[in-house]
Amino acid sequence: MKKALSVPVLMYHHVSSHKGALVTITPENFESHAKFLSDNGYKTLSLDEFLAFKKGELELPKKSALITFDDGWIDNYLVAYRILKKYSLKAAIFVVTDWVERASEDKRASDEIYIPNHREGKKLAYEEPASAVVNWDDLEKMRDVFDFASHSNAHDNEELGMDEWRDDLALSKSHIKAHGGNTKHLCWPRGNYTPELIDLARSLGFEALYTTKRGVNLADNDTSEIKRISVKDKDAKWLKGALRLYSSPILGGLYARFKR
Ligand SMILES: [Zn+2]
Numbered sequence: 001m002k003k004a005l006s007v008p009v010l011m012y013h014h015v016s017s018h019k020g021a022l023v024t025i026t027p028e029n030f031e032s033h034a035k036f037l038s039d040n041g042y043k044t045l046s047l048d049e050f051l052a053f054k055k056g057e058l059e060l061p062k063k064s065a066l067i068t069f070d071d072g073w074i075d076n077y078l079v080a081y082r083i084l085k086k087y088s089l090k091a092a093i094f095v096v097t098d099w100v101e102r103a104s105e106d107k108r109a110s111d112e113i114y115i116p117n118h119r120e121g122k123k124l125a126y127e128e129p130a131s132a133v134v135n136w137d138d139l140e141k142m143r144d145v146f147d148f149a150s151h152s153n154a155h156d157n158e159e160l161g162m163d164e165w166r167d168d169l170a171l172s173k174s175h176i177k178a179h180g181g182n183t184k185h186l187c188w189p190r191g192n193y194t195p196e197l198i199d200l201a202r203s204l205g206f207e208a209l210y211t212t213k214r215g216v217n218l219a220d221n222d223t224s225e226i227k228r229i230s231v232k233d234k235d236a237k238w239l240k241g242a243l244r245l246y247s248s249p250i251l252g253g254l255y256a257r258f259k260r
Helices: 027-039 047-054 074-086 097-105 118-127 136-141 162-178 195-203 236-247 249-258
Strands: 009-012 064-071 091-095 146-150 185-187 208-210
Touching (some): 027 074, 027 236, 047 146, 047 208, 064 074, 074 091, 074 136, 074 146, 091 185, 097 136, 097 162, 146 162, 146 185, 162 195, 236 249
Parallel strands (some): 009 064, 064 091, 091 146, 185 208
16 A cells, blocks of 8 residues: 655745744745755745645655745745745745735836734734735745645734625736636635635635644645644755645654644
């Protein structure tokens, strides 16, 4: 019998030199991750390759991983993109479509802009998105590396009722579609969702739903709660251990259950 494979999904947010900032990895450590994946022959997947694997339609090499970025911060374009490209890796960005829309209305002066840390970025994303998040042109330029898909339209959605959620997700999907992104994948903002929201997202045509829960991803045709590993601001030694753990259906499954 073929040994079951679990594909680790890595979750990044910021790559910048704001060392110690929330959900941020330094360019040095990020490059160490990229180099490790490249040197060790990892296949980094597109969103649809990952989906095909989950559905049992695509066989993958043992060393496979999906790299994801949440929120679409400007450092993904200014820093992470260059490093991923250097090592010929693929990745995906889950963008907050309202931020991208509004960032695209203002012209950015140059690429030499200040890179905000997470706290600053969260504020700027609402007040002055062009200086905090990627715009549609950036996403177009990065197509050789990045797929992009929805992270909702408004991101801070806790108070929304079901009808408002429906409007938010449908609008986000139409923005993604209009700009040629991938409309089958959705990453829940803040990792919050309910069984009702899963049904709603599916009824709108989102097939693969990404969580912030850690765990293993098997070819079991269940795409409603994709597990991810929140990366640490550590070098490739850490990554190597995390990949080894979450490539193993048994070890990764046990670890995710006991380590909360
Ligand atoms: Zn987010």
